[in-house]
Amino acid sequence: MIRTLTGRTGRITTLSLAAFLGSTALALAAGKIDVAIIGEPPTLDPMMSTADVVSIVTQHVYETLYTFDENWDVAPLLAESLPFISEDGKTYKIPLREGITFHDGSAMDSADVVAALKRWTTVAARGKSVAGMIDSIEAEGPSVVVIKLNKPYSPLLSLLAFSNSAAIVVPQEILGEKLSATVGTGPYKLIEHAPDRYIQLGKFDGFKSRSEPSSGSAGARAQTLDEIRFVPVPDANTRVEGLISGQFAFADSLPTEAFGRLSESASVEPVLLRPFGWPLFAFNLKKGIGTNLGIRQAVQAALSPDDMLFAAFGDDKYFVVDAALFPEQFPWNNEEGKELYAQANPEKAKEILAKAGYKGEPLRILTSRQYEFHFKMAEVAKMNLEAAGFTVQLDVVEWATLIERRGNPDLWDIYITHSPFLPEPTLTNLYVENSPIGWVSANRDAVYARLTGESDPVARQAAFAELQKLVYEEVPFYKVGGFNAVMGKKKDLSGVTLTPWPFFWNAKLGN
Template sequence: MVVSRFKSVLGLLIMMLVLAACQSTENESNQANGEDTGSGESEELRVSISIQPPTLDPPMSTATKTSHVARNIFETLVTLNAEYQPVPMLADTIDQSDDRLTYTFHLREGVLFHNGKEMVAEDVVASMNRWLDISAGGKLLEGAVFEEGDPYTVLLKLETPIADVLEIMADHVQFPAIMPKEIVDTAEASGVTEYIGTGPFQFKEWRQDQYIHLEKFEDYVAVDAPADGFSGKKEAFINNVYFMIVPDPSTTFAGLQTGEFDIVYDVSNDQYEQLLQDEALSTRPYHFGSLILSYNKKEGPATDQKFRHALNAAINSDDIMQAGFVHEDLFEIDSGYMTKDRTNWYSDNGSEFYNQADPEKAKQLLEESDYNGEPITLLTSRDYEFIYNASVVLQEQLEQVGINVELELYDWPTVLEMRQDPELWDLHINGTATPVTPSSLLFLNYDWVGWPEHPKIDELLAGIKDAVDQEEAKSHWDELQEFAWADYLPISILGQYSNVIVTTDKVVDFSEFEGGFLWNTKLVE
């Protein structure tokens, strides 16, 4: 009897162990496939991006892929809410002096870097002063300096009042990522050698041309406020994120169909209509910014203002944008330097010089210019198919009015490198994200592609910074956009456009705000 009872108990124990092992195996299998295990977390999220970022050091690059990946790793003193207003992030509160020359940032306490060190004022000061030195946004705050008040207080001291200083700091392009002081101090000319921030994900591995692996930061300290744009509470529900570098659109498309990818940041515009028909996918267009034609104003024929206006008169934006973006959902014919969603700043001044499609006017201006038929180099890449297609149509339009255009094709990282050298190009089409304030427009910055330089631009940008209210600032901006189109012509706006992010039906709570982010995103079955 005792033996029989012992055998029954033993059998039950064995059965329970087998069931437990089966359940454990099933959970491991689910986690390996990125499935929700009931804990609210998923093991793996796979995101496809079309090109490799040049760096993950945000102040070093204006590349959108740098921002898309790095914003999950690094945070900033202030950031943008969904209304494009600057609000505190690593700062807890911000005070402004009566003379508008000093901003005091009271830091959140207990915030940890990914190496376990607490963030304090010396880290913020080192990071922000580096940003001032090397970024386009930082250089807008000429003469500014960040100083330590105490371990949890940082002071920004300005030489003159700057009305939009917090907007400049909150911009998501070349953003001022906060890093440990020792990382900043050992940064090389090419950037930092370690990617350590305070964000909800930490850098794990970068296999060149294959993937970038981020990992959930278990000790992340979130803001106690509702999620709102880039601001508010951030929570990582995914243990491992892989940004897969997949240049081929057909491979990306097939990966969506098979479930190899959960999120795709770059889909071919040719595939947009087909993607709309797939009920298992969510297509998420988000307004990105402007497609622009940059002129090399430092060397070559485009230094001649008449020549630039001749090119601008020849441009048919309808044909260029249709070639680049295919579907009417994805582009808009509009002349604004600041796009319509930036409601405080949008202007249509100078619109009569946009999308003229006037070959005869172009030929007349060309005769009045110094152009003598020499080859004009149009720098482009097939890594972004919309840029390449737009470049091909522009080449045709310019050749029709007598401009000898040579299309030079490279991969995108090479284009980014070559366009820094004024001896290597004359024209270049690229997309630029719309900033929060006109002060941050890259194509009005001396150091950016094309090297714009004119005292009138300086005067009107200074007027925006010195303005006492939005009405005064907007009047300066209206005048500047009019001057840019009618006179100096630093660039030609080709149109406004949206990018498309596609997610599978397993992805929930993903926000495509300004190109998307992965905190608060979940995977479900």
């Protein structure tokens, strides 16, 4: 559920905070806010990344044909309405809004949308996942786009609505292997990007909002703020200090230890998004020792999620030890495979390792301290795995470096990440073979085809239960548990719609 709050790299260290405040801070005024994010986004092209930090920034600049309302239902954004879908489920006719202008002053039309969607199917992880099912994307006049599939694909609209690995609409003139400019249709445009220091967005005077009431990220988008500046702050404690000092109006991804301190502040307050998501260990199924199923099963047998979650979050109000890949609030919740979760059995892991032919090769775990809870889980996992006979190598890097390295299967065996709970299972790219982990399996292929080909919700839920069972049997990744996210904001910042990717249209500072 999306909720609305009323009353979510410059590499800044704790030692350099005072200097930063004095030398680069913009005064917080009613029309300007600074937002602390976890690091420098690896790109400002949201097609090219599934990183949350990219989505948080770029959703203000770019828009998609569809988006999600407060109930996580698909709603039109740049599309005029939901599409007209043929009876066989293979043709989508999408009417476009008219009078939409890009930041460069040019008008959006169907040619721009067609070109952008074609690029999305070739460069974006989620676009690639559906590319093989698309026969054509064509314009039908200046204000209609027609997508023809070779078989029904029920998650298509959710993919087109997601701001992560997003099917953004941009002028066809800037398209290429890389975008030649940062130009969208969103309420804010890029003013200045000083890498590792800030990303400054300003109000786009030509923006055309929808007229429906705001609901989640759907409906009206008011440009209440004149300027939003996203400041990369890799150190979590520095984000806390900057929020308390007044430098930041909002700070993302804060440590649970800060909750009490923020609660006692006269000027700021903590924000708890519950449930938020799930931390996970993703295996490299392309190269290295992780290609051995026995190795992965031994890791699964050795790990203690109770210990990892307690080390990461400290209090069970911030986490839950749960095998299900979706919490009970979601229709996808099921208990398949739970007997293989939370085994915490080093002796069993040793037996599996012996049968797998393990010879002491380093198990390379790639993690980052920018999400401090990742690192804390990695430390406990190292102890669990060493007790089971593994040789463990922790590679601790900055988050942008982790994103880069996970694309090279020669450099890692496990990387630690997390995902928010998403409205549609197929939005999690871990299930598709072109993800960084590369899960290829005949069983997975058959079940996934049913999950995406069925339109009946009950049949789709049954297919996902089978997919969850396969996750525990084939171990492409390991769900550690569920957790709630701590963020922080100034008490007089209102109108922020709280989601895993917080956005700041409709927000205002002061009375």
